[in-house]
Amino acid sequence: MNTVCRRALLQLCTRPRIIAHVGKDRGIHSSCRRRTVMPAWVIDKYGGNDVLRFNENVLFPIIHYPNEVIIKVHAASVNPIDVNMRSGYGAKSLNMSRDPLHIKTTGSEFPLILGRDVSGTVMECGLNVKYFKPGDQVWAAIPPWKQGTFAEFVVASANEVSLKPESLSHAEAASIPYVVLTAWAALVNSCGLTKEKCPGKRVLIIGSSGGVGTAAIQLLKAWGAHVTAVCSGNAFTLMKDLGADDIIDYTVESLQDQLKTRDLFDAILDNIGGSSEELALQCLKPWSGATYVTLVTPFLYNNDQLGIADGMMRTGVTLASKVAKHYCKGIHYRWGFFAASGPSLDEIGKLVDAGKMRPVIETVLPFSDVPQSFQKLEAGHARGKTVIQVVGP
Numbered sequence: 394m395n396t397v398c399r400r401a402l403l404q405l406c407t408r409p410r411i412i413a414h415v416g417k418d419r420g421i422h423s424s425c426r427r428r429t430v431m432p433a434w435v436i437d438k439y440g441g442n443d444v445l446r447f448n449e450n451v452l453f454p455i456i457h458y459p460n461e462v463i464i465k466v467h468a469a470s471v472n473p474i475d476v477n478m479r480s481g482y483g484a485k486s487l488n489m490s491r492d493p494l495h496i497k498t499t500g501s502e503f504p505l506i507l508g509r510d511v512s513g514t515v516m517e518c519g520l521n522v523k524y525f526k527p528g529d530q531v532w533a534a535i536p537p538w539k540q541g542t543f544a545e546f547v548v549a550s551a552n553e554v555s556l557k558p559e560s561l562s563h564a565e566a567a568s569i570p571y572v573v574l575t576a577w578a579a580l581v582n583s584c585g586l587t588k589e590k591c592p593g594k595r596v597l598i599i600g601s602s603g604g605v606g607t608a609a610i611q612l613l614k615a616w617g618a619h620v621t622a623v624c625s626g627n628a629f630t631l632m633k634d635l636g637a638d639d640i641i642d643y644t645v646e647s648l649q650d651q652l653k654t655r656d657l658f659d660a661i662l663d664n665i666g667g668s669s670e671e672l673a674l675q676c677l678k679p680w681s682g683a684t685y686v687t688l689v690t691p692f693l694y695n696n697d698q699l700g701i702a703d704g705m706m707r708t709g710v711t712l713a714s715k716v717a718k719h720y721c722k723g724i725h726y727r728w729g730f731f732a733a734s735g736p737s738l739d740e741i742g743k744l745v746d747a748g749k750m751r752p753v754i755e756t757v758l759p760f761s762d763v764p765q766s767f768q769k770l771e772a773g774h775a776r777g778k779t780v781i782q783v784v785g786p
């Protein structure tokens with residue numbers, strides 16, 4: 394890292410800033426009149442890891458809508474979506490939802506800041522924000538069409554934000570939101586596995602040792618489900634620690650053969666996709682409301698390849714035919730997607746503070762090592778999360 398980067402990182406921890414400002418921008422409360430700059434990791438084009446660039450002169454974020462807050466980022470974490478977005482994944486779809494002012498000002502989505510998870514301090518609130526005030530310690534996952542959290546500050550809608558669990562440090566808290574909200578969306582919204590309906594349900598998680606898997610196990614165990622985890626043998630101890638009831642090592646013997654020796658399941662969360670999809674669908678209890686949900690979908694890929702109209706058409710046909718085919722066999726087939734939600738994080742925060750859920754962190758890296766965190770994730774075999782400590786603990 395060069396001296397410019399080092400100086401900016403040092404300033405990030407020490408420099409006092411005046412950011413609160415009331416001005417009129419489209420008739421709403423805004424901080425844009427006194428624009429200043431902040432350090433962030435940005436990309437100016439899509440590509441490999443070398444497109445990640447540390448820039449200490451990124452424009453300070455602005456509150457555009459009265460329900461938004463500016464958060465000072467203390468810690469962030471890296472997810473597969475960051476690596477994929479760096480390479481251009483989802484660009485066509487995400488650009489449709491991006492801030493039109495940013496695209497109008499810069500002529501494109503660049504400079505683009507990646508990073509979805511944040512734990513930090515509220516610095517400024519829009520006029521309609523009632524639930525938060527400057528100084529609150531919060532956590533959130535920011536949707537992928539917004540500027541991300543590998544930066545000193547980030548803007549979020551207040552309904553995406555929640556008060557950070559008191560029992561967690563910022564680094565610990567930043568490891569949880571994106572993966573747990575994805576698990577929540579898949580299990581609760583797609584499979585209907587609420588806290589009340591979980592007891593006694595048999596749930597299979599394929600790809601249980603990564604970010605989403607470790608969050609899903611804990612959520613399901615906190616709600617009383619029976620969890621079978623599919624992972625590599627060297628993740629067995631972690632799976633046991635998180636409460637998995639049954640563990641399958643997919644590396645030693647065919648997964649299909651091992652699943653045949655188990656009772657059928659009420660729900661399956663598939664974090665891997667590909668060949669696991671067909672064999673998993675044979676392991677559900679038919680005609681009982683059992684649901685298979687996969688997080689690996691061609692939705693954004695189709696739009697990237699075919700354009701929005703043809704991509705949506707292809708996606709619709711693919712999904713509808715799979716849903717219909719499995720519905721005839723008495724199985725619900727679903728695609729799961731991350732959904733930002735402050736209220737869900739409120740519930741998850743209660744589980745954390747009650748000791749029913751904990752962060753699963755593999756590595757904590759300094760802000761200067763964002764590119765290394767991408768390399769690490771791309772190498773695979775994650776065991777929980779890689780966290781970026783943006784401000785010293």
Ligand SMILES: NC(=O)c1ccc[n+]([C@@H]2O[C@H](COP(=O)([O-])OP(=O)(O)OC[C@H]3O[C@@H](n4cnc5c(N)ncnc54)[C@H](OP(=O)(O)O)[C@@H]3O)[C@@H](O)[C@H]2O)c1
Pocket residue numbers: 472473474572575599600601602603604605606623624625643664665687688689690729730731773774775776777
């Ligand atoms: N649709 C959405 O909105 C959404 C949201 C979040 C994530 N996702 C997707 O969901 C997937 C999981 O995300 P993540 O954050 O949990 O990823 P991750 O942290 O990289 O974890 C993936 C885990 O899967 C394990 N694994 C790899 N191949 C496996 C196999 N054949 N069977 C069982 N386990 C296997 C890996 O360990 P080993 O290789 O050592 O076994 C690793 O622990 C990713 O593809 C991600 O893009 C989608």
